[in-house]
Amino acid sequence: MKRLFNFLRGMLLLEVTAPFPERFINLCAQGNIEFWAMEQVDEHTLRLTARRRHKKDILAIAQKLGCEVRLEGSRGLPDFLERFRARYAFLAGLCFALVAVLFLSRFVLTIEVTGNEQVPTAVILSQLRQLGVRQGVYGPALDRKQLAQEALVELPQLSFMAINLHGTRLEVIVREAVKAPERVDVAENIDLAAETDGLILKVEPELGDSLVQAGDTVAAGDILISGTVTMEPPLYSDLPARYFQTHARGRVWARTWRTLTASIPLESLGKDYTGREKSCWSLVLFGQRIEIFGTTSISWPMYDKITTVRPSALPLALVREQFREYEAVTLSLDREAAQTMVEGRLLEQLRALIGEDGTVSASRFTARVENGVLEVTLQAECREEIAVEQPGRALSEFQGA
Numbered sequence: 001m002k003r004l005f006n007f008l009r010g011m012l013l014l015e016v017t018a019p020f021p022e023r024f025i026n027l028c029a030q031g032n033i034e035f036w037a038m039e040q041v042d043e044h045t046l047r048l049t050a051r052r053r054h055k056k057d058i059l060a061i062a063q064k065l066g067c068e069v070r071l072e073g074s075r076g077l078p079d080f081l082e083r084f085r086a087r088y089a090f091l092a093g094l095c096f097a098l099v100a101v102l103f104l105s106r107f108v109l110t111i112e113v114t115g116n117e118q119v120p121t122a123v124i125l126s127q128l129r130q131l132g133v134r135q136g137v138y139g140p141a142l143d144r145k146q147l148a149q150e151a152l153v154e155l156p157q158l159s160f161m162a163i164n165l166h167g168t169r170l171e172v173i174v175r176e177a178v179k180a181p182e183r184v185d186v187a188e189n190i191d192l193a194a195e196t197d198g199l200i201l202k203v204e205p206e207l208g209d210s211l212v213q214a215g216d217t218v219a220a221g222d223i224l225i226s227g228t229v230t231m232e233p234p235l236y237s238d239l240p241a242r243y244f245q246t247h248a249r250g251r252v253w254a255r256t257w258r259t260l261t262a263s264i265p266l267e268s269l270g271k272d273y274t275g276r277e278k279s280c281w282s283l284v285l286f287g288q289r290i291e292i293f294g295t296t297s298i299s300w301p302m303y304d305k306i307t308t309v310r311p312s313a314l315p316l317a318l319v320r321e322q323f324r325e326y327e328a329v330t331l332s333l334d335r336e337a338a339q340t341m342v343e344g345r346l347l348e349q350l351r352a353l354i355g356e357d358g359t360v361s362a363s364r365f366t367a368r369v370e371n372g373v374l375e376v377t378l379q380a381e382c383r384e385e386i387a388v389e390q391p392g393r394a395l396s397e398f399q400g401a
Contacts (some may be wrong), residue, residue, distance in 0.1 A: 007075070007076050007077060009051055009052060009053065009076060009077075009078075010051070010052030010053075010074065010075070010076030010077065010078040011049055011050070011051065011052060011074065011075045011076050012049065012050050012051070012052055012054075012055060012058075012071060012073075012074050013047075013049055013071070013072040013073040013074065013075070014047070014048055014049070014050060014058065014069055014070070014071060014072065015041070015045065015046070015047050015069070015070045015072055016045070016046045016047075016048070016062065016067055016068070016069050016070075017044055017045045017067065017068040017069075017070075018044060018046075018062075018065055018066070018067035018068070019044060019066070020065075021040070021044060021045070021046045023065055024046070024061060024062070024065055024067055025038075025046075027061045027064075027065070028050075028058065028061060031057055031061065033050065033051075033054045033057055033058060033061075034050065034051050034054065035048045035049060035050040035051075035054075036048070036049055036050075037049040047072070052074065052076060052078055105167060105168055106138060106139055106140060107136055107137065107138055107139060107168065108133075108134075108135055108136065108137050108138075108139050108142075108165075108168060108169075108170045109135060109136075109168040109169070110135070110168065110169050110170070111125060111128070111133070111134075111135065111169075111170045111172065112169065112170070112171050112172065113125065113172045113174065114171070114172070114173055114174070115173050115174045115175055115176075116158075116174050116176060117176060118157065118176055119155070119157045119158060119174070119176055123155070124151075124155065124158075124172065124174065127151050127154050127155055128147070128151060128172070130154075131147050131150055131151060132147075133147060133163075133170070136285075139165050139168070139170065140165075142163070142165070144162075144163035144164070144165065145163075147163055148161040148162060148163050156177065157176060157177055158174050158175065158176055158177060159175050159176065159177040159178070160173075160174065160175035161173070161174050161175075162174075188246075188247045189227050189228070189245040189246070189247070189391065189392035189393075190227045190246075190247045190248055190389050190390070190391065190392055191208075191223050191225065191226050191227045191228075191248055191389070191390055191391070191392045191393070192208070192223070192224050192225040192227075192248045192249075192250060192252065192387040192388065192389060192390075193221055193222060193223050193224060193387070193388060193389075193390045194218045194219065194220055194221060194222045194223075194224055194252075194254070194386050194387070194388075195220065195386045195387070195388045196220050196256055196258075196386055197217075197218065197219050197220055197256065197257070198217075198218060198254030198255055198256040198257075198386055199215070199216075199217055199254055199255040199256075200212050200213065200214055200215060200216045200217070200218060200224075200252065200253075200254050201214060201253045201254055201255055201383065202214055202252070202253040203224070203225075203250070203251075203252050203253075204250050204251040204252070204253075205225050205248075205249075205250035206249040206250045207246055207247065207248055207249040207250070208225045208226055208227050208228075208229060208246060208247075208248030208249065208250065209225065209226045209228070209229050209230060210224070210225050210226075210250070211223055211224060211225065211226055212224050212252070218254070218386075224250075224252045224386075224387050225248045225249075225250045225252070225387065226248060226392070227245055227246050227247060227248040227392040228243050228244075228245050228392060228393065229243065229244055229245070229246060230242075230243055231243065231244065245392060248389075248392070250387065251385055251387060252385065252386055252387040253383065253384070253385055253386075254383075254384065254385075254386045255361075255381065255382070255383055256354075256381070256382045256383075256384055256386065257379070257380070257381055257382070258350060258353060258354075258378075258379070258380045258382055259377065259378070259379050259380075260346050260349055260350060260377070260378045260380075261375060261376070261377045261378075262342050262345060262346055262349075262375075262376055263342075263373050263374060263375040263376070264333075264338050264341070264342055264373070264374050264376075265333075265372060265373050265374075266332060266333050266335060266338060266369065266372050266373070266374055267330055267331070267332055267333065267372055268330075268331055268333060269328050269329070269330060269331070270328070270329050270330070270331035271302075271304075271326040271327075271328070271329070272326055272327045272328075272329045273324055273325070273326045274325045274326060274327060275325075276300070276324075276325040277322065277323065277324050277325070278294065278295075278298065278322075278323045279293075279294050279320060279321065279322050279323070280293070280294035280295055280296050280320070280321040280323075281293040281294055281318070281319070281320055281321075282318075282319045282321070283316065283317070283318060283319070284309075284316070284317040284318075284319055285316050289319070294321075296321060298323050300323070300325040302325065302326055302327065302328060303323050303324055303325045303326065304323070304324045304326065305321060305322070305323055306321070306322040306323075306324070307319065307320070307321050307322075308320045308321075308322070335369070335374060338374055339365075339367050339374060339376055342374065342376040343365055343376060343378070346365075346376060346378040347363075347378070350363075350378065350380055350382075353384075354382050354384040355384060355385065357384070357385060358382055358383060358384035358385065359382065359383045359384075360380050360381070360382050361380075361381045361382060361383060362380065362381045363378060363379065363380040363381070364378075364379050364380075365377065365378055365379075366379070
């Protein structure tokens with residue numbers, strides 16, 4: 001800290017030559033002249049460092065004693081600023097830079113979102129932008145606590161949000177809400193039926209009566225686990241069977257066979273670029289767009305638009321919009337490439353049907369072309385869970401049986 005103050009005040013490196021150097025030192029001490037780093041070069045010469053403001057007092061003492069004082073150098077902020085005494089443009093630039101740093105450091109330049117996994121960052125930033133939180137906003141004017149509460153009301157996927165300001169960086173910390181477990185109403189009459197045809201491999205009933213077992217063949221819509229539970233009467237009793245209804249629960253695994261078909265035309269419209277291009281340059285300052293070269297008014301019937309944004313550390317971005325004219329032409333697709341693409345989409349569709357726990361045991365593709373259209377068929381053998389919920393039958397059907 002002492003070195004910093006010495007730098008701000010300025011320092012002089014002096015060499016004093018006198019018949020009696022000790023008298024010079026005593027007079028400086030009596031005059032409260034601060035000096036340090038004193039070094040005796042020879043019997044009559046001293047080298048020392050003193051404050052810049054004591055220069056006149058030191059010269060007066062030297063003249064009184066008949067000493068010779070030679071300035072070897074000077075350091076500090078005053079010397080640095082003195083270089084700009086006759087350079088007004090540099091001095092003005094320095095002042096402007098200092099003011100710009102002090103002023104612009106109060107504005108938000110970057111926004112960081114942390115803690116989110118399922119909720120996209122773009123969704124959070126979009127909601128904050130609607131509340132006025134964006135790049136270029138004046139940071140100290142933001143009521144961060146109120147903004148976090150308003151954002152949470154509009155984002156039910158989040159359970160917590162905190163907004164912290166670190167200079168020009170705005171930090172948004174979020175915590176995602178824990179999804180409440182699905183509530184099952186056991187009093188509701190629900191059966192588990194087969195979603196598709198299949199050969200039963202394993203039955204895991206949790207609630208309800210299982211109507212199938214491993215090795216049975218079922219068709220789509222057959223009841224696998226009934227929500228109507230039968231209570232048999234005591235042995236050798238003439239009492240009728242009793243029934244109560246519940247929400248059937250369980251898992252039923254089956255061997256299934258899926259057939260999926262998709263088609264794609266082998267001719268499609270494409271683009272043939274004419275070579276004519278236009279560009280428009282603009283500046284985006286604090287969210288406001290200012291065109292500086294070119295125009296976005298295009299008279300071409302068909303064109304591509306390519307936008308390139310070059311951000312900077314300041315709330316300023318350079319935007320280039322490039323327009324390329326093209327004409328629509330008919331293109332022929334490569335059959336092998338088209339078939340590979342369709343097969344990939346069919347596999348994605350199959351995986352969505354059998355779920356994350358399902359597996360594909362075997363698969364086979366067939367393809368044919370008819371009237372310029374490629375049709376691809378996927379036949380697959382799978383192992384999947386086929387139980388789906390459906391409303392149960394009325395209790396009167398069992399009581400009347």
